[in-house]
Amino acid sequence: MEATPAPPVPLEQEAHMPRPGAAGLLRQGLRRIATSYTFRVIVQGALTLWAVTTFTFVMIRQMPGNPVDIKIDQLMQTRGMTYEEARNMAAGLFEFDPNAPILEQYLDYMGKLIQGDMGQSISSAGTPVIDQILRYLPWTLFSVGSGLLISFTLGVFIGMAMAYWRGSAFDNIMTAFASIVYGIPDFVIALLILLVAGVQLQLFRVGSVLGGVDNDIQAGFNLAYIGSLIKHAALPVLTYVLASVGGWILTMKSSTISTLGEDYITVARARGLSEGRILTAYVGRNAMLPLVTRLAISIGFVVGGSVIIETIFLYPGLGRHLFLAIGSRDYTTMQGVFLVIAFTVVASNILADLLFGLLDPRVRVGGQQS
Amino acid sequence: MTFNSHNDVVLSVQDLSISYLTPRGRLRAVSHASFDLHQGETLALIGESGCGKSTLNLGLMRLLPTNARVDGGRIEYTRRDGAPIDVLRLNDRQLRQFRWSECSMVFQAALNSLNPVIRVRDMFYDTAAAHGKRFRRQVRDRALDLFRRVRLDPERVFNAYPHELSGGMRQRVLLALALLLNPQVVILDEPTTAVDILTQRTIIEVLKAIREELNFSTIFISHDLSVAAEMADTVATMYAGEIVEIGPVYELFYRPRHAYTLGLLEAVPRLSAGEEELVSIPGSPPDLIEPPAGCKFHVRCPFATDRCRVEPPPLEPVGENHLAACWEKARVLTHALENAYHDAPR
Numbered sequence: 001m002e003a004t005p006a007p008p009v010p011l012e013q014e015a016h017m018p019r020p021g022a023a024g025l026l027r028q029g030l031r032r033i034a035t036s037y038t039f040r041v042i043v044q045g046a047l048t049l050w051a052v053t054t055f056t057f058v059m060i061r062q063m064p065g066n067p068v069d070i071k072i073d074q075l076m077q078t079r080g081m082t083y084e085e086a087r088n089m090a091a092g093l094f095e096f097d098p099n100a101p102i103l104e105q106y107l108d109y110m111g112k113l114i115q116g117d118m119g120q121s122i123s124s125a126g127t128p129v130i131d132q133i134l135r136y137l138p139w140t141l142f143s144v145g146s147g148l149l150i151s152f153t154l155g156v157f158i159g160m161a162m163a164y165w166r167g168s169a170f171d172n173i174m175t176a177f178a179s180i181v182y183g184i185p186d187f188v189i190a191l192l193i194l195l196v197a198g199v200q201l202q203l204f205r206v207g208s209v210l211g212g213v214d215n216d217i218q219a220g221f222n223l224a225y226i227g228s229l230i231k232h233a234a235l236p237v238l239t240y241v242l243a244s245v246g247g248w249i250l251t252m253k254s255s256t257i258s259t260l261g262e263d264y265i266t267v268a269r270a271r272g273l274s275e276g277r278i279l280t281a282y283v284g285r286n287a288m289l290p291l292v293t294r295l296a297i298s299i300g301f302v303v304g305g306s307v308i309i310e311t312i313f314l315y316p317g318l319g320r321h322l323f324l325a326i327g328s329r330d331y332t333t334m335q336g337v338f339l340v341i342a343f344t345v346v347a348s349n350i351l352a353d354l355l356f357g358l359l360d361p362r363v364r365v366g367g368q369q370s
Numbered sequence: 371m372t373f374n375s376h377n378d379v380v381l382s383v384q385d386l387s388i389s390y391l392t393p394r395g396r397l398r399a400v401s402h403a404s405f406d407l408h409q410g411e412t413l414a415l416i417g418e419s420g421c422g423k424s425t426l427n428l429g430l431m432r433l434l435p436t437n438a439r440v441d442g443g444r445i446e447y448t449r450r451d452g453a454p455i456d457v458l459r460l461n462d463r464q465l466r467q468f469r470w471s472e473c474s475m476v477f478q479a480a481l482n483s484l485n486p487v488i489r490v491r492d493m494f495y496d497t498a499a500a501h502g503k504r505f506r507r508q509v510r511d512r513a514l515d516l517f518r519r520v521r522l523d524p525e526r527v528f529n530a531y532p533h534e535l536s537g538g539m540r541q542r543v544l545l546a547l548a549l550l551l552n553p554q555v556v557i558l559d560e561p562t563t564a565v566d567i568l569t570q571r572t573i574i575e576v577l578k579a580i581r582e583e584l585n586f587s588t589i590f591i592s593h594d595l596s597v598a599a600e601m602a603d604t605v606a607t608m609y610a611g612e613i614v615e616i617g618p619v620y621e622l623f624y625r626p627r628h629a630y631t632l633g634l635l636e637a638v639p640r641l642s643a644g645e646e647e648l649v650s651i652p653g654s655p656p657d658l659i660e661p662p663a664g665c666k667f668h669v670r671c672p673f674a675t676d677r678c679r680v681e682p683p684p685l686e687p688v689g690e691n692h693l694a695a696c697w698e699k700a701r702v703l704t705h706a707l708e709n710a711y712h713d714a715p716r
């Protein structure tokens with residue numbers, strides 16, 4: 001390499017050069033911004049959760065019927081009781097008093113909530129709401145989470161390949177496929193899978209794939225149980241993948257195309273870099289930036305997006321649990337699940353911010369954002 | 371400096387033609403370009419926007435976009451060890467080796483030439499690694515040395531992200547990056563247009579200094595004739611994809627033989643101009659998909675005759691190392707000498 005030493009040219013003091021004395025000040029300032037950012041995020045998050053809780057608290061009580069009425073109806077129909085009998089029995093079943101003033105109910109609920117107590121389920125008296133949530137949530141996280149990951153990964157690779165081979169048969173076919181599945185609502189996909197693949201073509205027995213796991217298998221860490229879990233999760237996951245992969249493909253394709261047109265890609269080629277290095281560190285990382293935010297935000301819809309699909313496949317997740325709770329007007333359970341949904345949305349937005357800052361040095365949190 | 375001997379030619383371009391396939395038809399962006407670049411020489415390419423300067427240089431590095439085609443010609447490069455390289459025949463692997471280690475480029479869009487998500491140092495390491503240099507210490511030392519030469523604060527810039535640097539700093543980072551592998555030829559595509567006048571000065575000064583120290587040849591594209599005059603040993607004028615005049619800087623500026631070169635010179639504002647008028651060339655460059663017949667400049671040329679409208683003039687010697695493609699050479703020269711319209715290049 002070069003032998004002659006560089007001449008002692010004066011260095012330029014340009015832009016944001018921290019001067020020796022200013023270093024401490026700068027660090028102090030940065031820390032202050034960082035704390036204020038964290039502080040702001042927490043306050044904003046808490047306010048959002050409070051607003052959602054209050055709003056849903058009022059809204060679900062506007063739905064026709066209350067838990068007691070619904071139960072009375074049910075008892076009269078299934079057991080042939082008279083209204084009087086049914087009402088007495090229902091009153092004994094519930095600790096809930098539908099006639100208490102709404103403000104009193106609200107203050108009571110919020111008071112407990114602040115202490116971390118979501119209350120007891122109304123329709124299955126004696127079961128804490130939190131226990132039910134913890135019981136059903138893993139199913140939803142597992143199925144929707146795998147769907148999201150599979151779909152994201154497929155979308156990134158397929159979209160990138162399409163951008164590289166733009167105009168090829170592969171590109172054209174995948175574009176058509178992605179546009180079509182992108183346009184079909186997820187519950188239609190779920191029904192099509194059940195009706196066409198299950199009922200018409202008989203690719204599987206519909207009865208054997210519904211639910212969460214086969215009942216006759218011992219729960220535990222063994223192959224049969226895991227196999228059964230996967231078998232039952234397969235169709236919901238397939239639905240989630242089909243419903244969302246089109247969006248990932250199309251976004252990744254357009255993002256990759258615009259990244260490929262950037263000057264720094266040409267410069268990277270000019271520098272003699274291998275295609276592999278260009279593909280990953282230059283094209284890939286830049287093209288993924290807009291998708292990562294979207295991915296983080298999608299995580300927020302894990303529970304909310306699972307309600308109909310889980311109901312169709314009788315999948316024992318939080319979404320179906322919410323659906324049943326709505327049916328029986330189980331106020332506390334609905335309240336609890338809505339709180340979980342709101343929390344995941346808030347958390348995923350914060351995650352999106354953090355991730356984006358991590359991947360894109362230009363928007364490091366606490367820098368430009370504050 | 372004069373460049374007579376034939377054995378110190380590093381880059382020889384012969385009859386190179388490049389077109390773009392466009393929806394409207396074939397666009398001839400470079401047409402039968404020929405020139406030799408000697409060791410240590412600086413060749414300035416001047417000409418209006420859209421005349422094919424960038425295309426020619428992208429062609430030299432085979433970095434043309436996918437809709438471009440090399441229609442013909444040869445690009446011969448001679449390595450330091452004397453081995454000839456036929457650039458248009460290199461396979462992918464050879465091409466990757468050739469790029470940057472033999473011939474590097476500072477791009478016109480310098481501000482967007484650096485990957486925004488990785489640090490400057492990683493771009494240096496990447497480049498070195500692609501050419502088999504995996505010793506990071508050496509790469510780092512070399513980079514820091516180059517940063518000092520281009521008057522950047524070495525440590526800070528090396529570890530910075532591109533967005534933390536100003537436009538002028540990024541330009542110099544690219545210059546340092548272009549010199550990392552000690553290439554023989556460095557192409558500078560309008561290195562001074564995107565920055566303010568003071569930064570422009572700094573870059574010119576830096577370039578002049580390191581050119582002496584590191585001894586590489588330069589193809590220097592510029593809109594700015596005074597910069598070209600200051601930097602260049604040889605100047606080539608391009609018009610509508612053709613090199614219409616090429617010669618030693620002094621010759622070309624004082625004894626131009628092509629009406630277009632003359633037009634460009636008259637369009638340069640001068641401090642001593644007084645009440646003399648600044649003449650800009652009337653009209654605009656021709657459509658390159660359907661160029662005019664004869665001399666492509668005839669439509670805008672004050673010297674044009676009937677012959678110019680039908681017969682394209684050949685590029686002919688008009689002096690020592692000086693070639694021009696104009697039917698009205700004599701009248702152009704007379705006009706130039708009568709109106710001693712420009713200051714001496716410094």
Ligand SMILES: Nc1ncnc2c1ncn2[C@@H]1O[C@H](COP(=O)(O)OP(=O)(O)OP(=O)(O)O)[C@@H](O)[C@H]1O
Pocket residue numbers: 390391392397399418419420421422423424425426435437478658
């Ligand atoms: N990718 C492309 N596809 C089609 N035509 C192109 C493409 N790139 C450039 N051209 C055309 O080729 C001609 C030469 O362009 P080029 O960029 O080489 O000009 P230039 O001399 O570098 O101009 P400038 O001084 O503005 O940078 C122009 O007419 C331009 O419109």
Ligand SMILES: [Mg+2]
Pocket residue numbers: 423424425478559
């Ligand atoms: Mg250009």
